[in-house]
Amino acid sequence: MTINIHDYRGKQHIYNSFRQTSTHPKHLYNDSRKYRYHKEHKTEAATQLKIAAGSIVGTLIPMIFLAKRQNPQKQLSSIKDLFKIDYGVKEMISISAGSIAGGVGTGLIVDKNADKKRKLNEGVFQFLNASVPPIFVGGLLKITEKTKHLNNIPGKIAATAIGLLGGIPVATTLANKINDPKNLEPDRKVTLKDSIANIDDALGIFAMAKFPVVDKIPFEKILPAVYALCGFRAGQSN
Numbered sequence: 305m306t307i308n309i310h311d312y313r314g315k316q317h318i319y320n321s322f323r324q325t326s327t328h329p330k331h332l333y334n335d336s337r338k339y340r341y342h343k344e345h346k347t348e349a350a351t352q353l354k355i356a357a358g359s360i361v362g363t364l365i366p367m368i369f370l371a372k373r374q375n376p377q378k379q380l381s382s383i384k385d386l387f388k389i390d391y392g393v394k395e396m397i398s399i400s401a402g403s404i405a406g407g408v409g410t411g412l413i414v415d416k417n418a419d420k421k422r423k424l425n426e427g428v429f430q431f432l433n434a435s436v437p438p439i440f441v442g443g444l445l446k447i448t449e450k451t452k453h454l455n456n457i458p459g460k461i462a463a464t465a466i467g468l469l470g471g472i473p474v475a476t477t478l479a480n481k482i483n484d485p486k487n488l489e490p491d492r493k494v495t496l497k498d499s500i501a502n503i504d505d506a507l508g509i510f511a512m513a514k515f516p517v518v519d520k521i522p523f524e525k526i527l528p529a530v531y532a533l534c535g536f537r538a539g540q541s542n
């Protein structure tokens with residue numbers, strides 16, 4: 305009788321151990337899903353304000369440099385002069401890099417709960433998604449301008465659509481390769497928030513393409529705010 309009780313308890317112990325270890329892969333799966341679908345930890349309001357300030361400063365610095373470079377003879381007398389920049393691929397990349405560097409750099413300093421490696425990875429992801437599509441579009445627009453039967457509004461619209469839709473997945477793949485070269489974690493996917501935040505690509509491309517219909521829309525005044533938002537999002541992300 306004593307032996308039977310001992311055996312039964314032994315079986316209980318074995319099954320309990322199995323039950324405990326079987327939950328471990330589930331935790332790993334949940335962690336992977338959090339990274340893959342970009343779930344963020346809650347950032348305190350005071351920390352968010354500091355990151356927002358860092359992103360704004362990071363946006364303004366290249367804008368000041370570009371405004372002086374494009375109009376070297378004109379002295380900057382008002383902040384309005386910063387919103388008269390003529391946008392091209394270089395200008396878009398410079399300002400997006402500044403905003404993301406400002407946001408991520410500030411986030412690394414003030415966000416004590418952050419995973420620094422993943423915050424840097426998110427900065428790389430956001431920067432490539434803000435810069436690669438305009439590079440694609442810029443190259444295709446140059447081809448359309450040099451090709452007689454493509455140098456028209458439909459040709460430019462097609463070049464813009466192809467460059468934008470093709471550039472985003474390329475940027476995402478490149479970011480995943482840089483951030484995780486050994487492929488140890490699930491790939492970071494583009495989420496709905498990314499698509500909304502990356503509206504800077506579309507706005508910048510419209511400003512760069514100078515379509516007759518949309519040329520009257522003041523994209524150069526909207527873009528800095530969108531870039532600052534991207535920098536803020538990258539800075540508070542984990």
